[in-house]
Amino acid sequence: xxxxxxGNVAPIEEQEIKSVSHAFVVGVDIGGTNLRxxxxxxxxxxxxxxxxxxVGIREPHRIVQMICExxxxxxxxxxATRGDLRAMAAGAPGITDTDRGIVIATSYLMGWKxxxxxxxxxxxxxxxxxxxxxxxxxxxxxxxxxxxxDVESFVFLAIxxxxxxxxxxxxxxxxxxxxxxxxxxxxxxxxxSTAPVESRQPxxxxxxxxxxxxxxxxxxxxxxHGATLPQDATATQIFDRAQExxxxxxxxxxxASRTLAYAIYNLSLVLNCxxxxxxxxxxxxxxxxxxxxxxxxSLNPRVQPSVLAxxxxxxxxLTGAVFQAIRIAKTADSSVAIExxxxxxxxxxx
Numbered sequence: 001x002x003x004x005x006x007g008n009v010a011p012i013e014e015q016e017i018k019s020v021s022h023a024f025v026v027g028v029d030i031g032g033t034n035l036r037x038x039x040x041x042x043x044x045x046x047x048x049x050x051x052x053x054x055v056g057i058r059e060p061h062r063i064v065q066m067i068c069e070x071x072x073x074x075x076x077x078x079x080a081t082r083g084d085l086r087a088m089a090a091g092a093p094g095i096t097d098t099d100r101g102i103v104i105a106t107s108y109l110m111g112w113k114x115x116x117x118x119x120x121x122x123x124x125x126x127x128x129x130x131x132x133x134x135x136x137x138x139x140x141x142x143x144x145x146x147x148x149x150d151v152e153s154f155v156f157l158a159i160x161x162x163x164x165x166x167x168x169x170x171x172x173x174x175x176x177x178x179x180x181x182x183x184x185x186x187x188x189x190x191x192x193s194t195a196p197v198e199s200r201q202p203x204x205x206x207x208x209x210x211x212x213x214x215x216x217x218x219x220x221x222x223x224x225h226g227a228t229l230p231q232d233a234t235a236t237q238i239f240d241r242a243q244e245x246x247x248x249x250x251x252x253x254x255x256a257s258r259t260l261a262y263a264i265y266n267l268s269l270v271l272n273c274x275x276x277x278x279x280x281x282x283x284x285x286x287x288x289x290x291x292x293x294x295x296x297x298s299l300n301p302r303v304q305p306s307v308l309a310x311x312x313x314x315x316x317x318l319t320g321a322v323f324q325a326i327r328i329a330k331t332a333d334s335s336v337a338i339e340x341x342x343x344x345x346x347x348x349x350x
């Protein structure tokens with residue numbers, strides 16, 4: 001028997017068929033310089049993408065407005081409306097309370113503090129939203145469709161301007177009691193400064209392994225007569241030259257790779273994870289990955305985790321956000337189905 005909701009609407013069965021064929025989710029990657037969105041079907045396939053620059057934009061409400069603009073543009077191109085949107089998930093560069101959807105603190109690139117991002121997104125778009133740290137989203141992406149797809153426990157290391165980790169244990173993200181699990185940029189390792197870190201400043205490990213730390217080391221040892229790169233060379237340029245056996249570049253690569261290898265070794269002793277995935281523009285550099293693997297293999301024959309480059313690259317964050325949005329949509333659909341079943345049961349008993 002076809003059941004109708006009150007009012008002049010289509011039968012429930014017809015509505016459900018339409019919702020399946022025109023159901024979408026949105027994944028969001030909020031960066032310090034770029035905002036990226038992906039519109040996806042419920043099977044995870046990407047329908048379309050949208051991106052915009054966030055250079056000079058720090059106000060949370062403006063970022064939310066840009067996200068809404070991107071969502072509307074994607075839906076319009078797909079001949080869909082906001083009514084076809086089921087859920088969304090966003091990754092932000094900072095410590096995030098996923099229970100309340102609050103970005104507690106972002107990196108020095110954004111400077112947000114206690115921003116109720118989930119509530120802002122849900123209020124504007126009218127669908128369930130989920131907010132997490134961007135590195136955690138990348139870890140979810142690798143677990144869903146990347147190099148860690150068949151691995152229950154692993155650590156994703158995002159190494160770019162800063163350094164962060166997404167920790168997956170027994171198939172679930174481990175965020176810690178105060179949401180700071182994975183903030184390894186502040187880890188103390190041999191050669192790192194032990195001075196207290198000022199608010200919104202890079203941590204000790206970042207000062208050696210992060211992009212700005214690598215550039216800083218290069219500037220310190222640079223000499224006009226001994227260097228084959230300019231003093232303001234980037235980390236990837238330095239690593240490229242290290243592959244060509246440039247002595248100064250190899251010295252910088254050596255310090256960065258040894259330091260990260262020590263961090264991986266320490267983490268593997270604590271977590272006993274079989275895999276570490278290197279992501280980010282610097283982490284995925286072939287020379288860096290190879291140098292890190294060599295050091296890790298030399299430290300302890302009983303502690304030999306695999307160290308692999310991300311197979312998703314810059315798509316890891318968006319991929320994780322899409323799959324998290326699908327999970328949120330399915331959870332919401334299940335709740336609606338349970339409520340509908342309960343209401344149907346009450347109507348039948350009457």
